[in-house]
Amino acid sequence: MSHHEVSKDTINVIEEALQPRQDYYGVTDWGDCIERIIENLERIVSEFNGDYSCWNLQTLSNSREELLSETKKTKLMKTLQDIPKSGSRGILSDSPITSLLSELRKRPEELVEASYTITAHIIHAAKWWRDEILRDKSADYNNQKNKKLYKDRYQPNLEAACRSVRLISNEAMKNIAFDIFDTTQIYRKLEETTEQNKYENFLEENDASYVKNIERFLAFSYAARSPHEGPLKRKNRKASNVFEEKLKFEFVLSGLNASPTIISREICYGTSDREKINHIEQNLKSTGLAITEEISNIEYQRESQPLKTKKGDTTLQSTFRTQLADKHIKKNAQLIPFRWDQLSSYEIRKLWESVLSQHNPHATTVICLMLITGRPLESIINTRVVRKRTHLPKRINENDIFIIVEDNSWASGIIEPESRRQLNSNWKDNFETTVEKSSFKIPIEIWRLMSSSIKKASDRSHKRSSGLFNENRQKTLEENVKKIVSATNKKFKTRLTLHRITNTLFHQTVFSSGDIAEASLITGTLPATGSISSLYYYTPRIDHLCKVYENVMKCIQDAAIGSSPEQLDFLDESREKERVGSPITPKESYIFEVAKDLYQRCMNEKMKTYDPQFIVRTHNALTLYTAMLIMFSTGYRSIKDPLSDLSHINIRRKTVVISDKVDDNLTNSRLVPATGLLVDQVNHYVDHCNFLKERLSIIFDKNTSRPLFFLSRNMEPQRVTPERLQRHLSLETKPPLNMNRHYLRTRLRELEVPGEYVDTFMGHWGCDQVPYSRFSTFCTHQYLSTTRAAIETLLERSQWKVARGFS
DSSP states (O other): OOSSOOHHHHHHHHHHHHOOOHHHHHHHHGGGGHHHHHHHHHHHHOOOSSSSSOOHHHHHHHHHHHHSSHHHHHHHHHHHSSOOOOOOOOOOOOOOHHHHHHHHHHOOHHHHHHHHHHHHHHHHHHHHHHHHHHHHHHSSSSSOOGGSSSSSHHHHHHHHHHHHHHHHHHHHHHOOOOOOOOOHHHHHHHHHHHHHHHHHHOHHHHHHHHHHHHHHHHHHHTTTOOOOHHHHHHHHHHHHHHOOSSSEEEEEOOOOOOOOEEEEEEOOOOOOHHHHHHHHHHHHTTOHHHOHHHHHOEEEEESSSSSOGTTOHHHHHHHHHHHHHHHHHHHHHHTTTOTSSSOOOHHHHHHHHHHHHHHHHHHHHHHHHHHHHHHOOHHHTTOOEEEEEGGSSOOOOOOEEHHHHHHTTTEEEEEOOOTTOOOOOOGGGGOBBOOOOOEEEOOOOHHHHHHHHHHHHHHHHOOOOOSOOOOOHHHHHHHHHHHHHHHHHHOOOOOOOHHHHHHHHHHHHHHHOOOOOHHHHHHHHOOOTTTOOOHHHOOBHHHHHHHHHHHHHHHHHHHSSSSSOTTOOSSOOOGTTBBOOOSSSHHHHHHHHHEHHHHHHHHHHHOOOTTTTHHHHHHHHHHHHHHHHHHHOOOTTTSSSSSOOGGEEEEETEEEEEEOOOOOTOOTTTTEOOOOHHHHHHHEEEEEEEEHHSTTTTTEEEEEEEOOOETTTTTTTEEOOHHHHHHHHHOTTTTOOTTHHHHHHHHHTTTOOOOHHHEEEEHHOOTTTTTTSTTTOOOOOHHHHHHHHHHHHHHHHHHHHOOOOOO
16 A cells, blocks of 8 residues: 555554454544544653553654645545445444544543543553563563463453443543553553542442443553452552552551551441431432531541451550540641641751752752642652643642643642532532632742753653653652751751651641641642541632742741742732632622522512412511521521521620531530621511411411421421422522532631631531630630621622511
């Protein structure tokens, strides 16, 4: 076919990569994909780290350039289409790769590129597997007796992988849309996705099996594990040196040299019946509540390892270990400034002096990145460099770091809490839009130290992104960094550790803003107590996080060099209005419309005196309005009556006692400010109910001791429950009932209410962080006055008013 202007090498590449049928059946459907696949293969081969290469990089490059010529490409397609077609009219089993290519362009536009990437990885893995079979036949090749080398294993696994990419849903494809061309990294990402899905179930059952098939094929191809071994060997290998989070409630306690101890805590649902537990969780999800945040925090606690009775271990010793570990957790949870876990100003200064005196720019860069990103050493070593912001991948994990050369900044993904509720398509227009990554400017002095390493990485490759450190250097970086830390400790009598250096940004952020959620969003890490409730409800603007980050970095720079040089461009104005975090925070305009609609209902129902259900409709409309006003004024959770007893409101002090989520000791009861509008509305509602009871006492023969209640058509009092609230609310978009908590958590911080005040108002404190416990220095008076003023401002913006009933 050389006389058709396309070289024989290009034809060989197409046949080796796509494995088409001899008659090139269906080439009209998949022919346009050839160029894109070869381009992705070229990138994979350039980053492949193996003893052999599937293709010559120059050959792939020449083939891609040939196919860029429209004349050559057109002639090639015409030639392939003219080949006489014979055999069956199907290619699913005869040629699984081309059958997959035929379906790629049916994906939504934003997923086409991801489909090409994952398909190219499968093609490269298939070629590697076939070459392994051939190499195994040679006399000088070291045979590992791996069953994957048998060809009868190859074809069914390839068909399963290609079928999975064809059938996987678009939603699931978004979870594996990794812009990664390193074969080891793509396999690890798929492996993490399958492991994570076992405990979070974010993939449908069929999609989970499809992702598993793709991950399994790559694992078998590159000998990460063998078909006959299963996951057991891999699990044992990881258990020896890597800790994987597998339960929802785990606390990791790391000593200086000791191995991690895991204490797993499990929610007590009050029953062990799996069907009842599922029913409880389903009810919570249906009303828009986070399972781990709404259920009472009664917990069982157990050690992760069984008792070693042969070595003299006993249940009593296990109890002592658990108690000590629990005390350690509570100490870490206090987040008191200048504890041992945080670096002091002296230690930061001496660390900076050691960094400046080093002649190892790469180790210096690692330490600087640990200080400014708060990420662990494993993430720092895998940092990548992009020249432009537009080169960033669409999806970034919270542990992935990208340095953007054009504006001297770093970017990473946003950490998300487990079991977060996703945004319903009906809510998009009324809820704040969020993005999945954020970026922050690198301080001037630190950029100067890292610029040489960054420039070399940027010049080393012309791809969209390149590794900051090459693979050979990565192996020695950890050792070099530890040597610098050890030398600093000996010289200046400090107690530096990599763990303390990494945690500096997190603790400095908590100390600066008082908001643990902001520290987690910036650093991509959670506190020692594990998941925090505030992450479910917070949707800050990126420019706010940038200001917090700027203040923290100024403090760190000031401690390091004695002054903080002025940085004029800390904020990227093009992204200042973007938000991150919770996707179900309502817009202020939507809350304004809701308040207006509920108030208008009260007024309209009051005018319909001709309606036989006039009294019932008017009362229910007023009850709904009062309940929603209470929820938007106090942050009440929609898990039972918004107000259990009138005695919980102190009219003289204008405070309300909230006890919506408590344990047996009522430790999560909280005091919140009551605005004048709330007090007036509750008084009018009480007068309205008294008016009805006095005139309809014969009908109200049932218990109506609770302040708020609905009326049925037969005028029977009914408790205010989440289900009834949702039914009476009857908004077209059916928003979640806990949108008030998302709204208040976000807007209060925007009004510059301190983070600790907001957490107290929302009831978001962890163990040993109770604001009213012994030895607490929390100022209740300042908290009430500051928060009350902010709540009044929010109510005024939304134009909530006093609605009157029959009184």
